[in-house]
Amino acid sequence: MTGVAVLTVVLVLMPLVAIFGYLLYRGVGAIDWAFLTQTPKPVGESGGGMANAIVGSALMLGIASVVGVPFGVGAGIYLAEFGRNRLGSAVRFTSDVLNGVPSIVIGIVAFAILVMGRHFSALAGGLALAIMMVPTIARTTEEMLLLVPQALREAAYGLGIPRWRTTLSITLRTATSGVITGIMLAFARVAGETAPLLFTALGNQFWSLHYDQPTAALPLQIYVYALSPYDDWHRQAWAGALVLIILIVSAVAAVRYVVRHGSFGAA
């Protein structure tokens, strides 16, 4: 049986190695200064880069985090601390459902609400991403808060600490590493999302730092370039993929490091 288990591990890690290996093989040579600092050249011309897409992605992820994290953690606190009733169950069920809603459907709805009659915009893209972050963060936050022993809460109540202080400084604090892990997972998932941006941010070949204008995003650019017939665009797609993966992996690794070495232990 041990042999079978080892075999599954090998089978699962194989694609990981293959993907990262090929990404490095194609991507490292493809990233140059122009790629990081220039905007795309017109169709057919080689050269140029994805600087506008990198900045656009950062802008939209910023919007998504600013909106998504507080709502997500708040909803998680509600579920764990006040949600032992019918409304709580409804919210819990809803967020599970939302978690399963395909990102492309969220893109369509964001299009209908935020784009129709207005512009394609970074704001619409960011909000679509925020909607995707909230349920993930809420459910992981709830789970992590529930892992905190009840005795800790009771000890705090026993000291006369009000409930909100207990929740924020004792329960949430104890579960910080778990909650951050949830946020990180949501962020990593959303950072590479392409589908909800197709009809919201749309993409842009030029610089745009306005929240209400069509905005380029790294995943969108990779998608378009991957399906294009041009070799130079394929090269840039791999370069973009490598940049995106480096951003995501370093975010994941940084959070893991902070969680492991920070002042708060695991729950």
Next chain:
Amino acid sequence: MPGPQPVEETKVTAVPVQAAGLLKHASGGEVPDRIFKSAMTLCGLAILGVLVLIVYELIAGSRLSWHAFGFKFFAASDWDPVNEQFGALPFIYGTLVSSCLSLIIAVPLAVGVAVFTTEMCPKALRGPLSFFVELLAAIPSVIYGLWAIFVLIPILSRFVQPVLTKTLGWTPLFSGPFFGYSMLAAGIILAIMIVPIISSITREVLMVVPQHQREGVLALGATRWEMIRVGVLRNARAGIVGGIILGLGRALGETMAVTMVIGNRPEIAKSLFAPGYTMASVLANEFSEATGNVYVSALVEIGLALFVVTIVVNALAQLLVWTVTRGQPARGHA
């Protein structure tokens, strides 16, 4: 990360209600408490609000198509934007087949990995291993698609397809010419994508199973495999099912990677070697280019159908988990 640590049952003698109320008053926490509770509740309600908004927009958007085609929309298999004839069957078929295929491949692998990391591997290897599997989850789907186009499909057509044709070519599933862009490629890339979801949830659940449960089963003379089966997996069943369902949900709605490799042809083919089309990929490909109200409305209706399918899947999962745990929360303090 929470490890499998024995948590001692704490029996706290109940504080008389009145005394507790007095304490609360004494600390002056009453009003801030209420504000805090309302703020948190508002965050919870926002989730409900978003769902209501999604449902409303999808229903409103698909009304036109619903009036034009009714239930026939889901039974017809012609997709002809020029003549405004729309049937969603090929997309529904493609979504179901690619997702099932991916589950068949992914579930044994994912559970195996989770069991290995929690029960078998040396402690020093545990962290790195789970980190690597988590990395798989962090790869964006567009990169999976990119990789599948340039690496997976060539591998499939050079090495895998000849073997499959030779051994299983007599079944309709593996008959006919291999197009590269195919249901098979989509199923495999989906499987790679959902393994980390299923295995990380399974791993978490396995780690929550108390250590003394393992020790107890071992003490009864069980082998390690029996211990894992009886002492660990059986206790963690609900959580594992939850993980699988989450994986299924992702597979059903996965858009980019599938769109890039499935071939995007609205036909129902028995063979996994043939190209297909999924509900999500037709939206990705055609929504921004759709002209005419009926066309757009038909696409929104596909979105609505996709949405309903995911709700049904999730509800089923909840029901399953509920019956397995007999109404008890799987873990929790209440």
